[in-house]
Amino acid sequence: MSKRAVDGFVPRRQLPEVSAEGLGRSPSGSGVRRRIAVSGANHAASPKPLSSPAISRAAQRPSTIRNSDRADIDASLREIGNLSDLDAPTAPDGRKKRGKKSKKPISRRRKIIKRGIIAFILIIVLTAGWFAYRALMASKSVFKGDLFGLVQQKPLKQDANGRSNILILGTSEDDEGHEAGYLTDSMMVLSIDQNKKNAYMVSVPRDLYVKYGRACDAGYAGKINVYFNCVNNDWKSDSAEDERQKETRSFVGEILGMDLQYSVHVNYSVMRDLVSAIGGIKVNIESRDPRGVMDSNFDWKCGTTRAEKQERCPRGHYISYPNGEVELDAEHALYLAMARGDIAPTYGFEQSNFDREKNQQKIMMAIREKALSTGTLTDFSKVTKLVDAIGANLRTNFETGEVRTLVSLMQSIKQDEIKSVSLIDAEPAILTTGTVGGASAVIPVAGTYNYSGLQAYIKKHIYATAITREEPRVVILNGSGIAGAAQAEATKLEELGIAVNTVGNVPSGQTYSSNKIYRVGEKTKSATEEKLKSLYHTSVSPSNELSGVTYSANTDYVIIITKAQSSKSR
Structure with missing residues (x-):
């Protein structure tokens, strides 16, 4: 056991003394924990730890140190270097544990x-x-629903034919000084097939004459663009907005013969802000006039001074473009979408609202193409502006869970798979212009309030089937003796996309025991014939067996009804 001093400290073991005559070893011969001292000529000095100067003085007297003891000196010097380990903790094996090495300082460059x-x-x-x-x-x-729906990808609602139909309504209530800003200056239907990845755009003529089914400012009948405000004129209430959109979807859908599941209401600011956010668009001008298009109605935008006019209207008018691709900023895109040539001088807008609707479709397509481009979606400032434009000026009944699905569809549908269906360019014509109640209006060729031709045309293009592609035309004659039997069958056939030229009765004096189908056209329309045979459970007979019946040159089949088609065969 080690010996303790009175003050409680343990004295260090003494190292061997070094005399003038040479180096001595510790009595025990151990080389551990030595202490070196310098003695006088005939007596030993008081022991004290050897400092660096002492070592130096010893090194300067080589004559007093034997060469044979050089190894002992080196060992003693090494022990001095290990004096800092004297207080280190002892490991189980008896060895001293050394402290951790200090970390290398991080350079300034690495810190930066x-x-x-x-x-x-x-x-x-x-x-x-x-x-x-x-x-x-x-x-x-x-959007409707909670914000967590944005992480979902919920399928869009569909009609019986698997299409999702969106009614787009454009108003100008945000344009100060604009008369009747509550009218829907633009009405468009976008029909999307989620599986086939295609889309159709149909512009609804704003002047189409309709019955409102309720009392409006214009009365009980008038132009279709009045109906949206007629439902509810409270433009500050969200509940009123929802009611307007719901009722308008139902009303327009009934006229077009379509199930409209969705609606979107935008104002002028949406188009202006969207085009501004994406940095402008390119539109292809396709006018019947070789000069292109020009509408002087917006020349007040040119300014008053000569310098302003030269800068803002280099072609002499604010809306003036040659045929071909042109670049549009936000303001010019907005006013081109409004232009219809209603004030002279003008050219390129001979069809007025119909030309405006075509341009609106082109602008929508251009916005879609630019917004989905890589440069726009990766530009943070542009995306932020898009979000602001939509959030401030767009209202819809889309749910948050359907947003990702809609965006994905618009990205996946190719440009050439988005087609325009023009109601005014239909052949034969289904709409015409006229005057009703002293005001100009668009009315069906079949007669005011008769939208059967309009509905058949839309179905033939949007809901194209093997039958509608053949464009069959038939005459239906009632031989059953039951009033209205032929008309009931005509309605059912038109729902299938089969156009009915005439509905009437069989010639007087002729009787038929069963349903008959006669081919009177020059071409066999296979899909139509197969459908008619399955509906009326009979074969197709040649025209030479039919007598006493008159029909137009474009008729393909004459159908004699003696009993109605069964519900199971429809």
């Missing part, structure tokens, strides 16, 4: 790089959070 990376990550996180907040707030004001 590290701080830069952290700052960059922080900026990304904060930016993404800010953008997400903006998007969520915009979504909350635009």
